[in-house]
Amino acid sequence: MKQASPALVAFLAEARGTRDCAIAFAECFTFTQATGAVFSYTNADVPVIYRGKVFLANGPLVSGLKYRASTGLNVDRQEIVIAARPEDLAGWTPLLAALREGFFDGCVIQRDRVFFSDFVGGTLVDGVTLFHGRLSTVDEVGRTRARITVANELVLLDVNMPRNIFAPTCIHTLYDQGCKIPSGAFSTNDVVGSGSTRALINFAGAQAAHAQGTLLFSSGANSGRRCAVKSVVPGVSVSLIYPLPTAPAAGDALVAFWGCDHTMATCQARFSNLPNFRGFPFVPPPQMAM
Template sequence: MRDASEKLITLLDADQFLMADLYTITTIQGDIYRYTNFDAHLTVDGQIFRSDGPIISREGISISLGVEVDSLSISIQVSGSESFDQIPVVQEFHNGVLDGARFKLERVFMDYRTPTDTSAGTIKLFEGRIIEPEFDRNIIDASVASDTDVLDVLMPRNLYQPSCLNTLFDSACSLSRLEYVVSTTVDAGSTEYRLLCHLNQPQGWFTQGVVEFTQGLNKGLKRTVRLHESGALLLTLPLLSMPAEGEIIKVYPGCDKRFETCMNRFNNRDHFRGQPFIPVPETAV
């Protein structure tokens, strides 16, 4: 059952009313974008939902009982002029800014005589995370998985292996990402594969780590560091655009999940979840 205000119930009992879909996209960086399929901007609870953004359409909502993952299919059509923070929408998806973003679908009902009066409130139809985007030049197709998607994990959860079962900075690892992030700037001479920058950490510290762009055409883009050399970061995959001198980047250290690395680099022995001393598997002949 969905909650509705008394005014909304009265409006729905009337013979005629207008309705519109409201879309809210929240990135993992905290940026929020609001759009509507109505032909004018709508203000709902003090928030403006724009009608001049990308055209967002959707299929029917699939909802089931139990722990099965509910889903919503969406399509975002752009003409090339639409942008998120002055970056084209398609490039934002390429950069990975929308990876794991929250998507909320609401419906607002209005009196046909006052078509922009949204005081009756909204009904939330669906909410979840954007997954598996596929895009070409002008159309982005993606699925939105409900929050029950987090229950889709392999069993058994823990395996016996020499390397650590944790992912660096997850809840089991217990280390804080903010305590290890390093901000620096891109130096002249950098390329799509090799970033020149000044880092005080010893060579190899950021190998298998992550670099994140916070400015420019690569804003939001993350790349794995293949090799950390003195004064340079070699990336596993090239950037989509040439980095500009002076752009601020965030660099996070890497972890090879070895016991020695956990002790010497992070001093986190108590949370190491590997079994480095188990016997090496042998083959019987």
Template structure:
């Protein structure tokens, strides 16, 4: 870059952060806002990355970003609530006098988020982190498919329902609608479409009548909010056959002997 050749450099760092729901923001370490590619990068002079390293091996590249997450565009409550989990982050350096020409420094998704010394810090995991995932499935007595995915093939359109939250008591929500069958939403998902939780998702532990119990209490007060409930499954063959009539697509091995077979007593 020609900006590096003079006695004084005009280089600054920029972040482009794309949330999973489509919200995109730009931040820059410069002391003034920059417009790059039609997106305004807001000045956030306090944001700093840790050392950026690249390797030719297959190890997962990562770095920490701090300061950027204290911007007014990314509030602490929203970050800790999970709104920015899995967001795509692109880090690049550019000449602030001609910002359209940048040099990429890193790209990945937001991983672990924690507080260090009163400051929010987020881990940025690179594309190589995907290589750490298991490439083959292990056998299991329970189904390994997700309800409604391409392997399960259960039609989910009639198993999604909207309701409104009447009361919140810890992790227990009272709704204005009753479930169609017993524990219909246990193991399912609740999506918030209104209130301060809007855009967030919560796992449902169990449901009974007009009440659903979440795995963890909602991040913010959800009374009066509109929600979408998606039915769940306990992953057992009995439920798959009796409730969904889908045993032919069951993705588990309920009758395969486990490692405890070698420790059983004769005749047990």
């Protein structure tokens, strides 16, 4: 059952009692990347403002995402088509190229139907969420459109992962509630040096501890984007696991966070956080016999 506000319920009930009543509504689609970047589009002819977001009417066209309601734990998988032009960007990268290069991996996709009391883009009544799920696979990317498969949140139940894992390395995510390390205490503010590329960032503050950490850009073309560090040349540069959409310019501000290999030795030597270490390095391997 979909939840709707009392105002929307009353509006639809009144419309049902009126013969040949035309209801103005717009389909709104929100794409939230794993980095936190949000892109919102509508199939209406005018932009729609809903819940603090502006859904663009001159952006990509999304079709094929249907409303489905059922009981049980079956995963709702649907195929949708996104038609886009070269000037339709996801950040600084054309949308179709971003899909192809994996920038939308793990993306959360939501479809809302927004109702208006007079005309589309006029007086907003409210909306209702018809689909909330994740990008499953990118099936095809062409010159003008992409075909992708999305699945609702039940797809997470397909992950073959127990609640607790007894392994030598810590199962906490660095800086999360279980780890309890304040990220601000292990971060470095710096600026991008000259000669940086999409995959190699030069800055004098690079430290060995930044390996397996992250960079967060706070200015420039990549502002707000967080990326993972693969390796470090101390005092010179860091290499990224995945390249940025566009190369940063010299002087762009960034914050570099220390990384962790989740071993007991690193937890103690680098962070002095052994009381919160949740690894089990002394559990005998499966092949040992007593």
